[in-house]
Structure formats: C-alpha cells, structure tokens
Amino acid sequence: MLVRNQIADLVIAALQAAQAAGDLPPFDLPPIEIGRPKDARHGDYASSVAMQSAKLARMAPLAIAEAVARHMPAAAAIAAVEVLPPGFINFRLADDWLTGLIPQIEADATSYGNVDLGHGHTCQVEFISANPTGPLHMGSARNAVLGDSVARVLEAAGWVVQREYYLNDAGTQMRTFAETLWRRYRRAHGQDAPLEAHHYQGTYMVDLAQRVAAEHGDRFLHADEEAAIAALSQIGLDLVMEWIRAAADKLRIHFDCWFSEKSLYEDGTFDRVMTSLRGANRTTVRDGAEWLLTSEYGADRDEVLVRSSGQPGYYASDVAYHYNKFVLRGFDRVVDIWAVDHQNQARRMPYLMQALGLDPQRLDILLYDMVRLYRDGKEVKLSKRSGDIITIDEVVDEVGADAVRFLLLTRSNQTVIDFDLNLAVQQNDENPVFYVQYAHARMASILRTAAERGFEHASWANGDLALLGHPSEMTLLRKIAELPEIVEKAAIQLAPHNLAFYAQELAAVFHAFYRDCRVLSSDPADTELSRARLRLVAATKAVFATVLGLLGVTAPESM
RNA sequence: GCCCCCAUAGCUCAAAGGAUAGAGCAUCUGCCUUCUAAGCAGGUGGUUGCAGGUUCGAGUCCUGCUGGGGGUACCA
Numbered sequence: 001m002l003v004r005n006q007i008a009d010l011v012i013a014a015l016q017a018a019q020a021a022g023d024l025p026p027f028d029l030p031p032i033e034i035g036r037p038k039d040a041r042h043g044d045y046a047s048s049v050a051m052q053s054a055k056l057a058r059m060a061p062l063a064i065a066e067a068v069a070r071h072m073p074a075a076a077a078i079a080a081v082e083v084l085p086p087g088f089i090n091f092r093l094a095d096d097w098l099t100g101l102i103p104q105i106e107a108d109a110t111s112y113g114n115v116d117l118g119h120g121h122t123c124q125v126e127f128i129s130a131n132p133t134g135p136l137h138m139g140s141a142r143n144a145v146l147g148d149s150v151a152r153v154l155e156a157a158g159w160v161v162q163r164e165y166y167l168n169d170a171g172t173q174m175r176t177f178a179e180t181l182w183r184r185y186r187r188a189h190g191q192d193a194p195l196e197a198h199h200y201q202g203t204y205m206v207d208l209a210q211r212v213a214a215e216h217g218d219r220f221l222h223a224d225e226e227a228a229i230a231a232l233s234q235i236g237l238d239l240v241m242e243w244i245r246a247a248a249d250k251l252r253i254h255f256d257c258w259f260s261e262k263s264l265y266e267d268g269t270f271d272r273v274m275t276s277l278r279g280a281n282r283t284t285v286r287d288g289a290e291w292l293l294t295s296e297y298g299a300d301r302d303e304v305l306v307r308s309s310g311q312p313g314y315y316a317s318d319v320a321y322h323y324n325k326f327v328l329r330g331f332d333r334v335v336d337i338w339a340v341d342h343q344n345q346a347r348r349m350p351y352l353m354q355a356l357g358l359d360p361q362r363l364d365i366l367l368y369d370m371v372r373l374y375r376d377g378k379e380v381k382l383s384k385r386s387g388d389i390i391t392i393d394e395v396v397d398e399v400g401a402d403a404v405r406f407l408l409l410t411r412s413n414q415t416v417i418d419f420d421l422n423l424a425v426q427q428n429d430e431n432p433v434f435y436v437q438y439a440h441a442r443m444a445s446i447l448r449t450a451a452e453r454g455f456e457h458a459s460w461a462n463g464d465l466a467l468l469g470h471p472s473e474m475t476l477l478r479k480i481a482e483l484p485e486i487v488e489k490a491a492i493q494l495a496p497h498n499l500a501f502y503a504q505e506l507a508a509v510f511h512a513f514y515r516d517c518r519v520l521s522s523d524p525a526d527t528e529l530s531r532a533r534l535r536l537v538a539a540t541k542a543v544f545a546t547v548l549g550l551l552g553v554t555a556p557e558s559m
Numbered sequence: 560g561c562c563c564c565c566a567u568a569g570c571u572c573a574a575a576g577g578a579u580a581g582a583g584c585a586u587c588u589g590c591c592u593u594c595u596a597a598g599c600a601g602g603u604g605g606u607u608g609c610a611g612g613u614u615c616g617a618g619u620c621c622u623g624c625u626g627g628g629g630g631u632a633c634c635a
Contacts, residue, residue, distance in 0.1 A: 033576095039579075048577055048616085084578080085578090087615085171634080171635060313635090317635085340630085343562090343629070369628080369629085370629075410573090434597055435598090437597085441597090445595050446595090450594075505582085514598080559595075
C-alpha cells in the first residue's frame with residue numbers, strides 16, 4: 001500500500017476519533033486527499049482537510065487541524081505530524097522507514113515502484129498503426145514511443161499488457177498504394193505510366209518499385225492489370241512492413257501482434273457484427289447506406305457502416321475491430337494511441353462501445369498532439385504525399401534512440417512538439433537524457449571502483465543502514481520513495497512524461513548526494529559508512545534502471 | 560459557423576484545487592592532486608495571453624474575449 005494512502009487512512013481515523021471524543025462536531029468527512037508539499041520544510045505529505053472542513057465543522061481550520069493531529073494514530077512510517085497555519089497537517093517520513101526501502105529494493109529490484117491498479121487484468125495497447133503505405137515518419141515516432149512507454153507503465157501498474165499494431169491493409173489507402181506501385185513498377189521497366197495527383201508521390205515508391213522489379217522481373221507486365229495490382233499490393237505491403245518493423249526495432253519497440261484489418265472481412269468477423277447489430281435493431285438503411293444508430297446513445301448523428309456502394313466505411317472497421325478486441329479476444333481493457341487529428345473519430349468510440357453492449361470505460365483513446373519538424377528554422381512537412389519525408393530511421397540514426405525517446409517523452413501528451421532536427425543533432429551533450437544516463441553511469445562507476453578497492457558486493461551487502469542519516473542521503477531516499485506514486489500517476493493519466501521528469505529529479509538529488517557524501521574513503525575509520533552508502537548507491541542505481549526502463553531508455557554502465 | 564486542444568522565465572517545457580509557480584537550455588560568477596566536471600553551488604530572469612466569476616485557497620475549475628493548432632464526408 002502506498003504511504004500516501006496509509007496517511008489518508010490515518011487522517012480518517014484521526015478525524016473519527018476526534019469526533020468520537022467530542023473534540024470535533026459530527027459532520028460528513030470530505031474526500032481525503034493527501035498532497036505533496038513543494039517546500040521541504042512542510043514535510044513529505046500534507047492534508048488540507050482542516051480547511052475543507054471549516055464550514056462543515058463551523059470551527060477555525062487551525063483548531064480542526066490541531067484536534068486531528070492530537071488524535072492521529074502512531075504509524076511506523078511517520079516520524080512527525082505538524083500543524084501549520086492556515087490549517088495544514090504536515091507529515092514527515094521516519095528515517096528508518098526511508099532506509100528500510102533499501103532492503104526492499106535489494107530483495108526485488110525489478111518490482112520496486114510497481115503498483116497494483118490492474119490486478120492482473122488484461123490490457124491491450126494498440127499503437128503506431130500507421131497506414132502501411134510507406135516508411136514511418138517522425139509523427140509516428142511520437143505515437144510509437146508514447147504507446148510503448150504507456151505499455152511499460154501499465155505493466156508496472158499491474159496489467160497484463162499486449163502490444164498490437166493494427167495494419168490498415170484494407171480500404172482506399174491500400175488501393176492507392178497498390179496503384180502507385182503498379183505505375184512505378186511499369187516505369188521501372190521503361191513504360192509510360194504517369195502518376196495521378198492522388199497517388200503517392202514520394203521517392204520511396206520508386207525504391208519500392210525497383211526492389212519489386214529486381215526480385216520479380218517483368219512478369220507482372222504480362223498479367224491482367226487488376227491481378228497485377230492485387231499481387232503488387234501484397235508484395236508492396238510485405239516490403240513496407242519490413243521497413244516499419246525495422247524502424248520500430250530501432251526504437252526498441254516490439255509488438256506481440258500485428259493485426260490485419262483485412263482479416264476482419266475475410267474471417268467473417270464483420271458479418272457477425274453486422275448480424276448482431278441488425279438483430280438488436282441498432283442499424284437502419286437510409287439513402288442507400290446502412291447506418292449505426294449512434295444518435296440513440298447521445299451522439300449528434302448516426303454513422304455510416306456500409307456505404308451505398310456496398311463497401312464498408314471506416315467506422316465499420318472500428319466496430320468490427322473493437323468487437324474482435326473485446327468480445328472475441330476478451331481484453332478487459334484497451335488503450336488506443338491516436339494522433340489528435342483523429343479527435344472526431346475518438347469522440348465516436350464510446351457510442352460504438354455502447355452499440356456493442358460494452359462498457360465504454362473499458363476503452364481509452366489516448367490522443368497526443370502533433371510533432372512539427374524544423375530544419376534550418378523552416379518547417380519540414382511530414383506528409384506521405386510530398387516527396388520530402390523525414391523518416392524515423394533518419395532521425396534515430398542521427399540522434400540515437402535514447403535521445404529521440406526521451407525528448408518525445410519529456411512533454412505531456414497534449415502539447416505540440418516542435419522538433420528541430422539541427423538542434424537535436426548538435427544538442428547531443430545538452431540533451432537531458434544524457435544527464436539522467438550520466439547519473440546511472442556514475443553509480444556504476446562507484447560500484448566498479450569499490451570492487452577494485454576490495455569492496456566486493458558480499459563485503460557491503462550487510463552494511464549497517466542505521467549509519468545513513470546525512471541530509472543528502474535522506475533527500476535521495478525520499479525521492480526513491482516517490483517512485484510508486486509516480487508510476488501510479490503515470491498509469492492513471494497514461495502520461496509517461498511524469499517519469500521523464502522524475503528521472504531528472506532523481507538524477508539531481510543523486511548528484512547532490514555524490515557531492516556531499518563520499519562513498520569510498522581512504523580512511524579505514526569510514527569503512528562501515530562506505531558499506532552502508534554502497535547499499536544506497538546500488539539501490540538507487542536499480543531504481544534508475546527501472547525508471548529508464550519504463551521510458552525505454554538504456555541505462556549505461558559507463559559513458 | 561460549430562467542436563476539441565494549447566497559451567507559464569529570453570528559448571524548450573513541468574506543476575492530481577493548496578503554502579514563496581519550478582526544471583533544463585541560454586547568460587553571468589565560482590568549484591576537478593581523492594568514487595566519472597556529460598557534474599555541483601550561486602546570480603540574472605514571471606502581472607501564468609486579457610477580463611470577469613466560483614472557492615478558505617485558482618497556472619489549474621466556470622463564462623466571455625484575443626492569438627495559435629487541430630477537427631468538422633457514405634476518406635482512413
């Protein structure tokens with residue numbers, strides 16, 4: 001249980017005890033929220049319940065706070081309870097509780113920081129899912145990094161997570177792609193096959209066509225045009241998927257499942273959903289199209305499932321796909337990571353859930369804002385239709401996966417990111433990711449040097465933690481104690497940037513500890529202290545590795 | 560037109576309705592014969608876009624403006 005929640009329970013117990021003793025009048029308790037004071041002098045946690053209760057109790061906040069503090073039950077984690085004007089109740093963590101975190105981390109470093117929000121329920125995180133019609137551009141990098149980190153955070157928060165890439169291999173985009181490839185292929189063989197405006201203009205299509213021509217020769221030139229386009233569609237898709245996999249790989253992202261949109265239509269899922277919706281009278285035919293009656297659930301309009309042409313619309317795919325996720329595959333929860341230009345689509349998703357008879361709460365659509373790329377002070381367009389595409393590979397090769405991941409994860413989801421390519425490259429030394437990694441490398445270095453000087457792990461594993469007590473040591477431990485709360489917050493808000501900022505804070509307090517507290521001393525009198533500090537350093541290093549792991553950033557042993 | 564998001568230090572961004580709004584970069588001043596100076600300490604820098612409102616308390620919530628981005632198809 002998080003200390004914060006323990007403290008909330010203490011406050012409730014104290015309020016009730018005070019009421020029972022007649023020190024406070026009876027009133028319904030407001031929701032008890034325990035905050036983190038910004039100023040260290042105000043302790044580690046604070047409750048503002050006295051201010052919130054002043055009106056209910058018809059008493060001065062300060063008097064309420066004092067009454068509550070008087071009845072506060074003792075707790076091992078809490079060393080002191082203080083009341084300060086205008087009525088804050090402040091809590092200070094006990095030193096031995098803080099040093100007690102070290103054996104906890106030593107016992108199971110990988111689970112320290114984990115919380116249990118998910119209770120082992122399943123959660124699918126679906127992300128990237130870019131149209132497989134070209135290489136991944138930098139807009140997808142944000143999606144990729146955010147989705148992967150959210151997946152990692154949810155795992156740490158007690159969910160069993162499955163990572164999925166939704167392959168939009170059906171529909172008009174795919175058709176356009178195949179037609180473009182067909183024309184580029186013919187041109188590769190010297191035929192006259194001009195592109196039309198709606199075709200993909202990017203030069204990667206030329207590369208693709210040349211690869212196809214190299215591998216398959218001219219055999220499609222002699223086939224029926226539609227058959228050729230169909231064949232090229234599949235061949236091109238496979239090649240593009242190679243690119244996409246490679247780009248994801250570069251960002252250290254691995255999917256458990258690559259799910260084909262086309263399969264929804266080929267394996268009968270779509271038909272089953274339609275039958276079920278019609279049976280429940282949730283569709284109607286109007287203007288030659290078949291509509292899902294989403295207005296019955298409060299939407300401002302109905303949505304087309306089957307167009308008058310007989311072709312299913314994209315909303316039909318959403319319906320069938322989420323039916324597959326929840327009903328056929330049985331995920332307890334699904335998180336879809338979408339760019340903000342899908343906001344309108346996102347708004348419609350709860351209606352879809354209701355139409356399927358599912359609890360909309362089980363589906364989260366995480367919208368993140370755009371990435372704008374700049375080079376030489378000018379915006380570079382990402383569009384697949386322009387020739388100038390900035391791919392993930394290009395940027396990762398230039399800047400490195402760690403820098404790209406950290407940079408994209410150091411902003412909250414709803415901010416527009418202006419990514420300056422020149423700056424990203426030259427900023428190598430100034431990038432905050434190096435600051436954080438440097439702290440980890442420094443710890444590794446201390447442990448290495450310790451071993452060289454005779455402090456093998458076994459020689460300090462039982463160091464006396466009671467010797468810790470220097471303010472910088474305790475500040476470091478306090479920051480370590482925050483991790484579970486940060487993980488919880490990141491999981492609830494689906495916002496990994498909390499971890500990126502936490503990592504920088506942890507690095508800062510570690511560097512302060514490094515300055516103030518010499519771990520390895522030449523004075524034999526300090527040996528016992530060194531042993532205790534080595535335990536602290538090793539535990540901190542493990543926490544760093546955990547945090548960096550949640551961000552998908554490597555934790556280097558040396559730099 | 561209507562809907563959504565954003566506006567915080569010179570720049571890039573944080574800040575679960577709480578106490579004196581914080582980091583990094585940039586800039587200025589100091590600190591390496593001892594565990595990594597990719598570091599540390601300190602200085603400069605703010606009417607949180609504007610105007611109201613709710614609240615004991617507002618950067619945060621509500622209303623109206625201004626400016627920027629996105630969205631408003633039988634396209635995905």
